[in-house]
Structures are given as C-alpha cells and as structure tokens.
Amino acid sequence: MDDPGTVAILTFFGAAFLGVAVGAMVARLTRFEVGMATGLLIMSVGGLTGAVRLTLINLENAKGTVIATGKLVEYVSEASSTTDSSGRTSSTRSYGPLVEFTAADGKAYRVKGLGSSTQSLEIGTAVSVRYPTADPARAVIADFQNQWGGVLALALFGGFPLLGGLFFLFTAIGGARVQHGLSVRDARPSAWVAWCESHGKRIGGYLNLIAALGLFGAFLYAGLGDDGRAVGFAFVGVAAAASLYAVSFLISNGGWQAVFMCMIIAAGFGAFGVGTVLLTQPAADAAAAKKALAAAPAPGQASGDFSVCAGNEGTADDRIAACTRAIASERLPQEKLAKTFHSRGVEWIGKGDYDRALADYDEAIRLDPQDPLAYYNRGVARHGKHDYDRAIADYDQAIRLDPQHARALRNRGYSRFLRGSFAEAAKDLAETLRLIPGDADAARWLFLARARSGDIQGARAELTAAKVNPDDKAWPGPVIGFLLGRMDVNALFQAAEHQDAKVRAEQVCEAEFFAGQWELIRGRGNEARNRLQRAAQSCPKSFFEYEGAVAELRRLGS
Secondary structure, eight states, X not given: OOOHHHHHHHHHHHHHHHHHHHHHXXXXXXXXXXXXXXXXHHHHHHHHHHHHHHHHHHHHHHTTEEEEEEEXXXXXXXXXXXXXXXXXXXXXXXXXXXXXXXXXXXXXXXEEOOSTTTTTSOTTOEEEEXXXXXXXXXXXXXXXXXXXXXXXXXXXXXXXXXXXXXHHHHHHHHHHHHHTTSSOOSSOOOHHHHHHHHHHHHHHHHHHHHHHHHHHHHHHHHHTTOHHHHHHHHHHHHHHHHHHHHHHHHHTTOOHHXXXXXXXXXXXXXXXXXXXXXXXXXXXXXXXXXHHHHTSOOHHHHHHHHHHHHSOOSOHHHHHHHHHHHHHHTOSOHHHHHHHHHHHHHHXXXXXXXXXXXXXXXXXXXXXXXXXXXXXXHHHHHHHTTOHHHHHHHHHHHHHHOTTOHHHHHHHHHHHHHHXXXXXXXXXXXXXXXXXXXXXXXXXXXXHHHHHTTOHHHHHHHHHHSSOOXXXXXXXXXXXXXXXXXXXXXXXXXXTOOSSHHHHHHHHHHHHHHHHHHHHHTTOHXXXXXXXXXXXXXXXXXXXXXXHHHHHHHHTTO
C-alpha cells in the first residue's frame, strides 16, 4: 500500500479501535477514568501521528515542484463495486474534476482531483496545478482540499481525543488523590448506589467491549467499499462507545463531569461521522454530476463551441476545450457529435497523443460508421503507434467507402512498405500518383517500392513519367535526380545544404534515408546500415523517413 494518505487513515482507524478495546480493558481492571484516558490518548496518537506524517510528506513533495495553470476539461465519474461474504455486490459512483495542463516539457497532462472543492466550476475554468518538474504525471490540483485536506482531517481526528484524554487523565489523578485520603465523602451511599458503584464499571466495560467489536464488524461490512463511508462509520463507532461510557458513569454514580465530557465527545464524533457518511452518499455524487451538467453550455454556446472545435481558430488546446464543452453539453445532434469527436481526435494526433485520438475516433465511427475520413484518421493514429496491420485495415475501410481517397491510398502504401510488402505498396502509390499527378512524396516512395520488388527499370520508368521535375534545384527535386541516376551521392548531400539549420537538418536526414535505400537496392548492406542509422538518429519522428529507417534497420537485424 503506497498511498501515504490511505496509510495514515488506516493507522488512525487501527488506533481508534485499539483505543476503545484497550480503554475498556483498563477501565475494567483499574478505574473508569484511567481506561477512558488511555483509550482516547491512543486514538489521539494515531490521528496526530498521521497528520504529522502527511505534513512532512507534503512538504517533501513540494520541493522541486512548480505551479501551472490548467483548465477544467470535464467531470469524470468512476464506478466501484464490492462483494461481501454472502456474494452480494454493491456499487458506488463518484465524480471528480479532470484538469488538463501543459508542463514545462511541452506535453499535456491530466490530473483528477477531489470533487467538493471544484464541483461548482464551469468547464474551461482556469485551475491551478502543482507538479514535480521531474515527473509531471504526479501532479495534484493546488487547492487546500487536495493538498492539505487530509492533514486537517487527521489533526481533528487526533485533537478531539487528545482533549478528552487529558480531561480524563486529570480526572483520574483527582480520583487518586481521593483514594489516598486527600478528600473524603461525607455521606455513605445507599445499597442501590453501592451496588451500582461496585458493578457499574464492570458492566460498562463489557458493554464497551461488545460495542467496539460490533461496530468494528459494522465498519468492515458497510465501510470498506468506500473510503468516505469508512471514515463516517468509524466516527459513529467512537461516538457510540463514548455514549456507552456515559451510561456506565451514570449507573456507577461517577459524577456529572464525566458524563458531560463523554456526551461532548460522543456529540463531536457523531457529528463528524454522520456528516461524512452523508457527504459521501450517491446523492451527494448525483448533486456534483448535476452541477457539472448545469455548467454545460447552453444550446447557442454548444453551437459556437462546435464551430471553434471544427475550425482553425485559437490554439490546439482552445479547440480541444471547445470540443469537450460541446460534447459535454449533450445538445449536439448525432451527426455533429460524430464530427466533434473526429475534430478532437485530429487535435490529439497533432499533439502526438495517439491513445486519446483512437478513443475519439472509435466514438466518431460508432456514431457515423459511413465516414471514410474517420477511418482514415484512425489509421493515421494507429500508424503513429506503429500498428501497421490495423492501420492498413482502417485505410481499407476508408478506400472502400471512398475509392478516390488518395491520402488513404498513399498512407496504405507507406504502411505496406514499412511492413515489407513492397509489391502491394507499389500498387497503392501508383494509384495515388494517378489521382494526384506530381505528388513528389508518392513518386519517391513508389520508386523505392518498385525497386525493392526487384523491378529497377520499371521504377525508373515510373519516376520519369511522374510529373516531377528532376532538375528542380528546390527540394525534393535533387532526390528525384539522384534516384534517376542524374547525380551522385555527393551532389545529393551538397544539394541538401541550406542556410536555415532546421531545413538543412531535415533535408540531410532525407538524403541519408534515400541514399541508404539506394545502397539496399544495390545489395550493399553495411553501407545501407550506416546511412539508415544516421537517418534514424537525425530525422524527426514525425517523418516517414524516420519510420522507414527504423523498419529497415529492424529487417537488417540492427
């Protein structure tokens, strides 16, 4: 169990039940005041120790952290279920805010927080987040509840028993003074009072022991499925035990001060317990969900969010937030809802978050299974995860729905090439060139696919027929001239030079890749491996040349 908050809470629970049991036993063996003081002080140690431990952990975790401003993107629900010993299953649902922020590394992260402190905020509201620079995924929402709520709760849990324990400790000291003759009673008690004084403590001790065991069982039965309910039942248990102590004082003529103190403790713990149980009931969760729904955009705003989501206004984060608000509104017709999921998927691809993109495209396809563009973009996301077989399956669907979908044909050709299916890749790329004459990327990769299939003459004939000028000094013209044999490798790298360092690096990476492919075509594996390794090291990972270099190196056993 790694969560320090959970460990601290369980430590307090253990101390609470241990305090009740030990206190009852000590009260039976000695005096009631001594037992009460012992039990409460044990409880206080559990709570205060947990509060100090959590404080130290929070202070340590705060080192090396920074504050960032994120946006509330949605309220998420989590269902949990538990099965008791009789096989009955019960489920609960909780709602919490989901905040997205951009860390210093430029990546977007999401953090889920506790619900009560933010459940009244509208979607899109700015929310502060604290995260460690070394691991932004460990972020927390930077409000009091999420950072210090556990510390405050444990301090209260330990503080109340501490006050009660000290009260009874001093009461016990006073009783000891009486026992040693420092004060005496003037009147002899009646027979009934004498019997109660003689047997009341024993009866009270038994009652409290039975209550502690019974309430511990009730806690296990009703509380383990939900941490909030567990806290509530534990407090109610302490309150009931304190009430029974008050009863035992009454029947043993223990004095109104002790009875009054027990009732104060019972009232305090009872209020905390009942309040905690009520606050964590499904009704409270439903209220949070209702507030989240009330914060959703009105019909006119939903339409405006849809327009921003599907357009080019603002940043990618702005468009994602608009898409999320439009989806959460539950006011879009099915066709627009499908397009909204689709548009948000496009933004996720742009950010390199392929898993979220796939989730959105799955939903878009479920809502509109006849949209070829959704299949195409899901194929792009799967291609980004190097899942070429499933990417090809999605491109197949896009082409089935739209046989003239040139981009799907070209990407399927790329995927087939990376998979090593060169003849099939050549067919797709040739069809792409038919649909988009002059596509230099398709022309270059068609040459490679045809040549790798063993038809070098056919490859050069197709490249010559393509409407791409091999004498064009502008990139990628020099690559075309190199593949046609009109310049050597030295001239290719000279042509890749550029005054802009970024452009130069990208052109040199492509030159390394195509030169390496040419070495493979010539059967010079070692030379090819060296160039492809340099391409894999220098090409941006978003380039097909990077993926091609990695795939070839894998086939070469590097």
